[in-house]
Amino acid sequence: MKQAGSxxxxxxxxxxxxxxxxxxxxxxTMMMARRFDERGQLLQRAGKVNFxxxxxxxxxxxxxxxxxxxxxxxxxxPYYRDYGFVLSLGMTVKELMLSLFAKGExxxxxxxxxxxxxxxxRLRIVTGSSPVxxxxxxxxxxxxxxxxxGEPSVALVTFGDGSSNQGDFHEGCNFAGVHQLPVxxxxxxxxxxxxxxxxxxxxxxxxxRALGYGFPGIRVDGNDPLEVYRVxxxxxERALAGEGPTLIEIMTYxxxxxxxxxxxxxxxxxEEVEQHKSKDSLPVFKQYLIDAELWxxxxxxxxxxxxxxxxxxANEYAxxxxxxxxxxxxxxxxxxxxxxxx
Amino acid sequence: xxxxxxxDAIRLAMxxxxxxxxxxxxxxxxxxxxxxxxGTTKGLQQQFGELRxxxxxxxESAIAGVAIGAAMAGMKPIAEMQYSDFMFPATNQIxxxxxxxxxxxxxxxxxxxxxxxxIGGGVFGGLxxxxxxxxxxxxxxxxxxxxxxxxxxxKGLLKAAIRDPDxxxxxxxxxxxxxxxxxxxxEDYIVPIGKSKVMREGADLTVIGYSMPLHFAMQAxxxxxxxxxxxxxxxxxxxxxxxxREGILEAAAKTGKVLIVHEDNKTGGVGAEVAAMxxxxxxxxxxAPIRRLCGPDxxxxxxNPPGEKHFLLNKEKxxxxxxELARY
Numbered sequence: 001m002k003q004a005g006s007x008x009x010x011x012x013x014x015x016x017x018x019x020x021x022x023x024x025x026x027x028x029t030m031m032m033a034r035r036f037d038e039r040g041q042l043l044q045r046a047g048k049v050n051f052x053x054x055x056x057x058x059x060x061x062x063x064x065x066x067x068x069x070x071x072x073x074x075x076x077x078p079y080y081r082d083y084g085f086v087l088s089l090g091m092t093v094k095e096l097m098l099s100l101f102a103k104g105e106x107x108x109x110x111x112x113x114x115x116x117x118x119x120x121x122r123l124r125i126v127t128g129s130s131p132v133x134x135x136x137x138x139x140x141x142x143x144x145x146x147x148x149x150g151e152p153s154v155a156l157v158t159f160g161d162g163s164s165n166q167g168d169f170h171e172g173c174n175f176a177g178v179h180q181l182p183v184x185x186x187x188x189x190x191x192x193x194x195x196x197x198x199x200x201x202x203x204x205x206x207x208x209r210a211l212g213y214g215f216p217g218i219r220v221d222g223n224d225p226l227e228v229y230r231v232x233x234x235x236x237e238r239a240l241a242g243e244g245p246t247l248i249e250i251m252t253y254x255x256x257x258x259x260x261x262x263x264x265x266x267x268x269x270x271e272e273v274e275q276h277k278s279k280d281s282l283p284v285f286k287q288y289l290i291d292a293e294l295w296x297x298x299x300x301x302x303x304x305x306x307x308x309x310x311x312x313x314a315n316e317y318a319x320x321x322x323x324x325x326x327x328x329x330x331x332x333x334x335x336x337x338x339x340x341x342x
Numbered sequence: 343x344x345x346x347x348x349x350d351a352i353r354l355a356m357x358x359x360x361x362x363x364x365x366x367x368x369x370x371x372x373x374x375x376x377x378x379x380x381g382t383t384k385g386l387q388q389q390f391g392e393l394r395x396x397x398x399x400x401x402e403s404a405i406a407g408v409a410i411g412a413a414m415a416g417m418k419p420i421a422e423m424q425y426s427d428f429m430f431p432a433t434n435q436i437x438x439x440x441x442x443x444x445x446x447x448x449x450x451x452x453x454x455x456x457x458x459x460x461i462g463g464g465v466f467g468g469l470x471x472x473x474x475x476x477x478x479x480x481x482x483x484x485x486x487x488x489x490x491x492x493x494x495x496x497k498g499l500l501k502a503a504i505r506d507p508d509x510x511x512x513x514x515x516x517x518x519x520x521x522x523x524x525x526x527x528x529e530d531y532i533v534p535i536g537k538s539k540v541m542r543e544g545a546d547l548t549v550i551g552y553s554m555p556l557h558f559a560m561q562a563x564x565x566x567x568x569x570x571x572x573x574x575x576x577x578x579x580x581x582x583x584x585x586x587r588e589g590i591l592e593a594a595a596k597t598g599k600v601l602i603v604h605e606d607n608k609t610g611g612v613g614a615e616v617a618a619m620x621x622x623x624x625x626x627x628x629x630a631p632i633r634r635l636c637g638p639d640x641x642x643x644x645x646n647p648p649g650e651k652h653f654l655l656n657k658e659k660x661x662x663x664x665x666e667l668a669r670y
Contacts, residue, residue: 075415110448119447126414127447131438137404138439141411141419148367148393148417155411167431171404178399324448332449333483335507 011292012226016233018067020294026063026088026225027285027295028303033059033084034282035307036093039315040100040115044260048319049100053116054256057222058188059084060281061250062158064225065186068232069156075142077126077135077157080116081188081254085158090123093310097318104324111324133163136172136185143181143245154239155183156232162193164206173247177213182239184232185210185247188222190254195267210247222252223281226288253279346526349519351493352382352458355500356420358530360390363418366504369396370405370422370458379424380460380519406432406457410440410509413455418504426459426513427470427642433478440509441484456503460516461489462554462605464654468645474553474606474637479511480583480615486535487583489513491556493524495580498533506535515554522557536581538589544573547668548593550616551603552579555635555655559603562661572668582612587619594620598629599667605655608636630670635663 013023033055040052055062058081066088069076078085083096095107099118102111108119109127119127126142128135139157146153163169164187176183187206191198210217216238220231228250235246253276257264264273289295323329346354359366367390368383374397377384387395398405402423409421423429429436436457443453463472479485486508490496496514503510541556542563549559556578563574577593579586594600600620602613617632635655637643643653 107450109446112448113446117446119450121447121450126411127443127451129438129442129446131434134407134435134439137407137435138411138414140404141408141413142415143411144396144408145412145415145417148412167401168403168407168435171399171401172407174399174401175404175408179396332444334444334486335452 013292016226016230018229022067024289024294026067027289029063029088030059030084030225030282030285031303032093032307032310033063033087035311036096037083039311041256041260043100043315049115051114051260052100053080053259055081055083057255057276057280058190058252060225060285061188061222061228061252063088064228065156065158065232068229068236069154070236071124073151073153075124075126075139075153075155077139077142077155078118078128079132079135079158079160079163079188080128081160082118082158086118086123086125089125091118091120091125092314094314094317097314098321101318101321102323103318103321104328105321110328112329133159133166133168135159136163136168137175139183139185140172140176140181143176143183144179146182147179152240153182154236156186157183158186158188160193161187161189161191161198161206162196162201163187164209165201173209173213173245176245177215180242180244183245184235184239185245186232187247187249188252189249190252192254192258194258194262197268205249207247207249215245215247217247217249219249219251222250223279223284225281225285343525343527345523346493347520348493348496348514348522349380349382351497351526352500352514353384353386355497355504356383357386357389359501359504360386360394365416366418366420367394367396368420368422369398369409371398371400371424373397373422378422380516383422402428402432403435406435407439409455409457410435410443410453413453414443414451418454420456420458420504423457423459425471426461426475427473429457429459429475430478432457436479436485436509436511437482441482444508445484452507453509454507455509456500456512457509458512458514461513462515462517463643463650464517466645466647466650469642472643474604476513476582476606477611480612484509485583486510486581487513488535488581489515489552490580491515491518491522491553491578493522493526495533495539495578497526498531499535499580501530502532502535505532510535513553517554533580536584536586538580538586538593539578540575540593541578542574542576544575544597546572546574546597547599547601547664548575548577548597549601549603549664550577550579550590550593552582552612553605555603555605555660558655558657558660559664561657562664565661566664566668570665570668572665574664579612585615585619590616590619591623594624595627598627599670600628601633601635601663601667603635603655603660605637607639608634609639611636630667633663633667635659
């Protein structure tokens with residue numbers, strides 16, 4: 001993978017229209033996601049939280065997606081590993097930490113849902129659930145609403161490779177194809193649905209399924225975040241131009257167990273995992289920035305200190321924060337007064 | 343006041359709400375030029391265009407799921423299920439998503455969707471064009487469920503459902519479509535969700551139900567009055583979730599003898615909850631055991647005429663059960 005051009009000002013990010021500041025911000029967000037995720041695992045192991053689900057090694061492509069979108073106008077329907085994605089959309093580590101600790105101030109669900117179940121109307125992140133793939137038809141619905149209202153909004157929905165087998169994936173894609181809706185379907189193919197390797201889920205390529213719905217399907221290397229950025233940005237431009245949906249299959253790998261409740265060595269080898277860990281694109285991206293003279297080891301050290309402080313502070317805050325009161329925990333089954341939420 | 347058919351009341355409710363609010367639209371299979379397989383959406387695409395009377399691919403989970411997404415985006419979708427028998431693929435979207443969106447997001451998101459589905463038999467539809475699936479959804483917190491018996495209530499409840507900030511399942515009875523006509527005002531009105539209505543006043547026994555079987559109860563009540571001087575009190579639940587507790591208890595207390603009727607099968611049906619509610623609060627006011635007259639516990643009604651007839655409730659079955667209870 002060629003990361004940097006030889007001539008100054010001809011770096012890949014510049015040719016993609018990404019400013020130096022933005023590409024550095026991407027890196028910082030990726031690193032923040034990585035460190036948050038690692039802390040989540042530690043907290044679970046230490047018995048401080050009940051559950052954590054990881055997106056480690058998927059963050060670079062997740063952040064690239066977020067940076068390719070318009071946070072003022074677009075709609076986002078993430079799946080449960082998308083820490084990098086939601087951080088790039090403006091969710092804070094403190095908010096993620098409040099969700100991890102299931103505290104009342106958590107904007108995702110006030111500590112009602114498991115961590116990784118994102119939602120924030122302020123950030124245009126649509127509330128999600130645990131039955132996988134239900135969010136795909138929702139994204140089509142958001143895109144339909146945008147088309148009906150003539151709004152310049154694109155819906156981006158993510159899901160795993162396992163989800164691509166659900167009826168809702170096919171139904172949501174087909175509907176969007178028929179009505180040429182502004183939606184981007186992103187499969188984060190990390191090769192595993194809990195214990196099931198891709199070979200036991202599908203014989204074909206997930207991106208090729210787009211052919212059947214009459215829109216482009218693109219496979220992209222998840223370890224090349226700038227390429228992910230380019231592909232998502234193009235898909236967004238097509239969507240805005242009224243050219244309909246795109247299916248993007250991001251090829252990545254889940255280096256962690258499915259969740260803190262899973263022992264992955266029961267179904268795969270340490271060697272396989274190590275091999276993929278060595279392909280981690282986070283250090284590669286850092287080197288790209290250094291080669292482009294946008295980053296240095298001193299800045300790296302400062303960043304690590306800064307991230308550590310932010311995470312420590314969020315950790316401490318969330319740990320001390322109160323749970324939602326029992327009186328409030330059972331509210332909002334229905335609107336409490338007419339016109340609520342409008 | 344004009345007398346109109348039940349099906350026209352439903353269409354008029356959609357038409358008027360679509361005229362009133364640009365965010366209201368209908369989607370489903372064949373809802374466009376054809377106007378739906380029953381004609382419920384006839385003329386809507388001609389008046390409002392292809393997008394607002396949207397033909398959806400044949401995939402019920404997407405019809406519900408896309409409507410739910412659009413609702414979260416601020417639209418007011420009406421998703422039509424061609425037959426309630428075919429809405430089960432959408433059950434995950436309805437129960438896991440629509441019902442939980444407000445609660446799971448701590449009131450950050452909402453889902454003002456209406457899902458219309460025709461219920462009931464008597465049209466030689468066989469097993470899969472005749473079912474009453476209310477009990478599948480009944481008991482799911484976060485869902486409102488209505489099932490009107492008259493044209494007036496069909497129009498008023500559908501308008502209320504469309505304006506409601508939460509998901510509403512609207513179970514319309516396909517046998518009622520052309521069989522039931524009643525007075526419906528031209529002026530705008532709604533029938534509030536969660537309120538039952540006394541259809542007939544009486545002092546000898548109480549019949550509680552919803553949808554089509556109430557018409558059999560009304561016919562039976564007239565005959566019992568003429569032939570036996572027995573006066574039935576008949577309560578139309580209209581909304582089956584949330585149940586109108588106050589209305590139910592008042593109607594039960596009025597006569598002390600309660601017969602609950604619905605076409606959905608007896609076990610685990612709405613009637614069980616109504617009976618439990620009365621038993622919990624009014625047991626000592628009762629003069630007879632609570633009775634239920636419902637569809638039999640078989641998977642669904644057969645298409646052969648004797649089989650269908652045997653499955654369905656009718657005036658005679660109601661009359662027998664009501665007379666027996668009155669004489670208890």
